[in-house]
Amino acid sequence: MGRRGSPTPWSYFFVRLLFKFVLKIFYGSIVVENANWIPENGEPCIVVANHSNSLTDALLIVTSIPGAKRNLIRLTAKATQFGKRTFTSWLIESAGTVPIKRAKDSPEGKVDNNDVFVKLMEALEQGDAVLLFPEGMSRYHPTIAPLKTGVARIVSDVLSRNKNEPQFKISILTCSITYMHREHFRSDVLITFHPPLSFTPQSNPELIAPVDFTHIRSLTSRIRNEISSGTIDSPSxxxxxxxxxxxxxxxxxxxxxxxxxxxxxxxxxxxxxxxxxxxxxxxxxxxxxxxxxxxxxxxxxxxxxxxxxxxxxxxxxxxxxLGIKDDRIRRPIPRRTILRRIFVRAAWMLFLCIISFPGLILWLPIFASAQYGARKYSQKGPVWDTWDEIAQHKLVFGLISGICVWLTCILVTLPMAPVTATVVPLVMWMTLRWLEDAVSAGRAFVALTKLLWVGKRTLHRMYEQRMDLHTRIMLLAVDYLGLPNNPETVFAESGGREKGRVRGPWERRAKYFSLRRRRKRDWNETLRLYDKVNYPELEH
Incomplete structure (x- = not known):
């Protein structure tokens, strides 16, 4: 039985294109691994992933799956997102998203999603791909929540409905999403796809009704292990x-x-x-x-x-x-060198700020509105229940205010509207590039200034402390965990340009205008004057 999948609605194509651009602005690098594992169009597929960043998770997966692989991903979202007069609600509904009712949103604590499951199963039988988050809810937490059994039950029901077609195949494509700092501007994201788990009525009779629920729980546990294997899953x-x-x-x-x-x-x-x-x-x-x-x-x-x-x-x-990084302890530098570097960083930062100033005037309303929207929403509840939607609010507020800034510039320069429509985005993009470099120089300036005031005795003590930690970590990593003993050589050879790293001086200059170019030396950096190493306390 040939399956082609559902046609792509124009709104889905528009939303995907729009947010592919917006996400590349908000996040410094979006690195996608193993896209070759994604099943082709027409193959029934359930995409499952961890869920820690609300609507942003779905947007990242949709924009990371090549259109040539899957022309349409059926999305699901909590029912409370539908029927509102908001831009977010319109985006969700116009993309053909299916509403899922949650028990926590119901006064009685009971919901019926049977009709939703039937729609999803019919879509899968047509050859569509469906995106589900089996945690059941998004939350700001370092660990993956216990998974609901819905995905395994859908696979079982679809196989049972097609048991007379022994070769009918449905796949589960597990995906791990790892945010370095999910809510911060110009942070980085890793999206890792794993080999799909495939099921047929002939190969998996244990999943055909009547089903022993042990097999459902076993499959759910297998899905969780696959997702957890590609991301940082910690209890604290x-x-x-x-x-x-x-x-x-x-x-x-x-x-x-x-x-x-x-x-x-x-x-x-x-x-x-x-x-x-x-x-x-x-x-x-x-x-x-x-x-x-x-x-x-x-x-x-x-x-x-x-x-x-x-x-x-x-x-x-x-x-x-002390406000310094480990690298300043690892490689001590003389005070004369510190003073020289402070001067160089300050001069470079000042120069970049001057040339960025015209473009920053355009960015200011966007930064202000995004920050306002995120701060207003984060005050509504505890960290674990609100911080997972900060990125979503920054994206939406930034997108709307960005469009307003662009249209305003066009109206103000109406006789030159065609030129303005192109020049303004280019100016804003280069301003963002210069701003990143200015903040990087500013971060180094602050760290060097603080380092200047740290006493020699303290630096020597911390150097000895770090040497001891390094010896113990290498012993643990190499002798016990089986990691390579020369990471600076091994990982330089294993990483490539497809992984988000630019190599060589010529390529660095040529890629200055590229969306994929990286300036960072540390994957932990964000667009801030300090290093983000601490996390908010979770309120229970």
Whole structure:
């Protein structure tokens, strides 16, 4: 039975094109890995991903899947987003999104989504791809929530409806989304697709009705493991913070590594910190030699890892209090050099600010409206329930105000409207480039100025402290976790231009005007004058 999938509505095409542009403005780099795993048009497919950034998650996946692969992704969203006189509501409805009712939004606490599931199954049988977030809700949290069984039940129901067609195939395409700092302007995002899980009535009779619910739970658990394997999944922000510092000490600033490699290194340290924190120690340690470990040696290793994490926290706290980065401790520089670099950074920052000033006048209303919208919404509730929508509000407010600025410029220069319509976006884009460089220079200026006031005794003590941490981290990483002992060489060779990294002086100059060009040396940077290493306390 040939399937082509549903035709693409014009509104879906428009929304995808519009937000592909907006997302590239908001996020510094959007790196997509393994797009070759995406099933082709006409193959029934359920795309599932972790859900930590509200509507932005769906927009990122839709814009990251090549149109040649899938011309349409059926979206789902909470029912409370529909029927409102807002721009967000119009976007959701015009793209053919299917509303999902949530128990938490119902006064009785009970909902009926049977009609929704029937629509999704019919779409899959036509050869469509459906996007679902099995966590059931978006939240600002470092860990993936327990998954609902809806995806597994849909697969079971679709296979049962087509059991007379033994070769009918439906796939689950798992996707991991990792934000460096989801709500901050010019941060970075990694989207990793995993090999699809394929099911047919002939190969998977256990999923054909009547079904033992154990198989549904088993498939749901398998989906969660796939998603978790490609992102940073931690029970606390404190572990994430320590893991990122461990990663920076293991692969120091300047290491030419791809965003995917950086996330995987962070994840490895998160996993070992999670294991060490678990008092029950029911799981084996994440070691390449776990089979050789006995209970006593595993307990000793856990104590050693916990002590390392405590020392990392102390070291990071001191770095934060001093306002400097680990690299300033790793490579001490003379005060004369510090003064010279302060002068150079200040001059460069001032020059960039001067040439950026005309364009900044255009950007000012956009920055102000986006910040206002995000701040107003974040005050409505606790961090875990509101911060996941900050990026969404910044995107929407920034888009609307940006369009208003563009139209205003055209109206003011009406006789030259065709020229203005093109020149204004170009000026704004170059202003953003210069602003990034100015903020980078400003960040270095601030750090160097603070470094100047740190006493030699303190710097020497922290240098000795870092050397000890580096020795212990390398021992853990190389001898226990199986990581390479020369990360600055290995990751420079494994990363490439497709991973978001620009190589060589000529390419760096040629790509200055490119949307894909990177200026950052550190994947943790945002458009701020300080390094974002701390996270808000979650309110319960």
């Amino acid at each position: 922000w404190d572990i994430v913070r320590s893991a990122k510092l461990a990663s920076r000490i293991y692969a120091p600033l300047g290491t030419a590594m791809s965003l995917g490699d950086y996330v995987r290194i962070c994840r490895i340290f998160v996993e070992v910190f999670k294991w060490a924190e678990d008092e029950k120690k029911e799981s084996i340690p994440p070691s390449s030699r776990s089979e050789e470990e006995d209970e006593q040696s595993a307990t000793e290793k856990a104590k050693s890892v916990n002590l390392l994490r405590q020392n990392l926290k102390i070291y990071q706290d001191e770095l934060s209090n």
